[in-house]
Amino acid sequence: MGHHCCSKQKVKRGLWSPEEDEKLIKHITTFGHGSWSSVPKLAGLERCGKSCRLRWINYLRPDLKRGSFSAQEERVIVDIHRILGNRWAQIAKHLPGRTDNEVKNFWNSCVKKKLIAQGLDPNTHNLLPSHKANNNGCNLSHPKPTSVFFVNSPVKDAASCMDMNIPFSTLLSLLPNDPNISSSHFSHDGPNIPIYEQKNPNIFWTTEEQNPNTSFMDFSMVRFPISSPPSHPSGFGIVEEDCLWSSSQLQPIELDRQDDHHDEMLQPEQQVKKPQQEIIKAIEVEIDRKADIILTREQNNMDSSFESSNFGFDFVESAVTPSDMYCNSYDHGDEFAWEYC
DNA sequence: AAGATCGACAACCGCGTCGGG
DNA sequence: CCCCGACGCGGTTGTCGATCT
Structure with missing residues (x-):
């Protein structure tokens, strides 16, 4: 069953594999995301655009700071x-x-x-x-x-x-x-x-x-x-x-x-x-x-x-x-x- | 050692908003 | 003005490793 946002597509759910990450990074760094709904198809991913967007924003973006929050950030x-x-x-x-x-x-x-x-x-x-x-x-x-x-x-x-x-x-x-x-x-x-x-x-x-x-x-x-x-x-x-x-x-x-x-x-x-x-x-x-x-x-x-x-x-x-x-x-x-x- | 529980965090879901047709 | 798709956001759930019993 696909997402309601992309019911026509066969989509994978759950955690992303390193291969999927790699495909997404490669696609976005080369072409940009453009319309997120088209990203999965263009990047060769069986994910919905929403999932790709989330994965990129929350995890793959190069400017992300990883690691725990500092006391300053907490404040x-x-x-x-x-x-x-x-x-x-x-x-x-x-x-x-x-x-x-x-x-x-x-x-x-x-x-x-x-x-x-x-x-x-x-x-x-x-x-x-x-x-x-x-x-x-x-x-x-x-x-x-x-x-x-x-x-x-x-x-x-x-x-x-x-x-x-x-x-x-x-x-x-x-x-x-x-x-x-x-x-x-x-x-x-x-x-x-x-x-x-x-x-x-x-x-x-x-x-x-x-x-x-x-x-x-x-x-x-x-x-x-x-x-x-x-x-x-x-x-x-x-x-x-x-x-x-x-x-x-x-x-x-x-x-x-x-x-x-x-x-x-x-x-x-x-x-x-x-x-x-x-x-x-x-x-x-x-x-x-x-x-x-x-x-x-x-x-x-x-x-x-x-x-x-x-x-x-x-x-x-x-x-x-x-x-x-x-x-x-x-x-x-x-x-x-x-x-x- | 094995199962239960907990905590952190990744991912999903549903809804609201916006813009184009 | 309405419809629809795309997007963004916040709440919730799922997953997995660590710790406890």
Whole structure:
């Protein structure tokens, strides 16, 4: 039985033999792949085009980096995953020589387990409910730290945080349309920037007024509470999806929507109508740019203590420190450690 | 030594998107 | 505007070697 994608052909399945690899390499290096559907026939392979493509991309490509992931690569993966969720192809783009499949496998077999062992939900990068319960009030049953989360050295200077500002707008393509979410109040550190409030009482969530200890991600001037609810794997299911902010100009961009209550805060000239696809594209570009910054910083600052950063201290702190939990942080050589008690 | 289990990773499957006819 | 094929992506399954019992 052939694949549904190439039912007319007799195709072989399963692992590739060295002979098949050789044929495919020879064909592609000579002629290029062109249309993948025609590759099997031209290369003399009894495989479907899809299988050839996968074999080439994931295994035979000459620019692939083989071998296990470095600690640096691991950190990059965790950092980008925190923003993007399971968007393996996007993550892999920022790890030269690595494929989406490789990143995905590495995540599932290794990183995921590490995060769980640290009491973190691998989907949201927040503390697991069981750990929250165990750690409430620093009770006597846990006189010592129960888990330590090592993060790359935090940034202490605002300039770095500014550089590392996570594209607030980039998050939005990932967001669910959650009726429980509204932009309920605004911060005035700079331009009118909304801070969103999760209304679902079942979800752990605070606002600045409610709890002064609440952590915020600092995206340039955008203050963004990130005790993220589990409504989205990326952990950012907290912003109304139809309203975007340009990270460069910090202007809200309204998507097609009539009943939007954000209008009251916008000057008419600030309201920019754009097709959603166009905005999503722009967001993708911004994701790439920011992820490149992350990668560059990882590469440049492996040995420094307080100069390197993933997303900056605020980001990491808020990602792992719910406001109702007591946390200690301390310098741990070239890493920074959080201990939950 | 042999079978069971586990982990890593290769490969497959199904679905969404895009572009050409 | 619709259809269809190609492609890309993420989730899942399969395979195989290592380790355990």
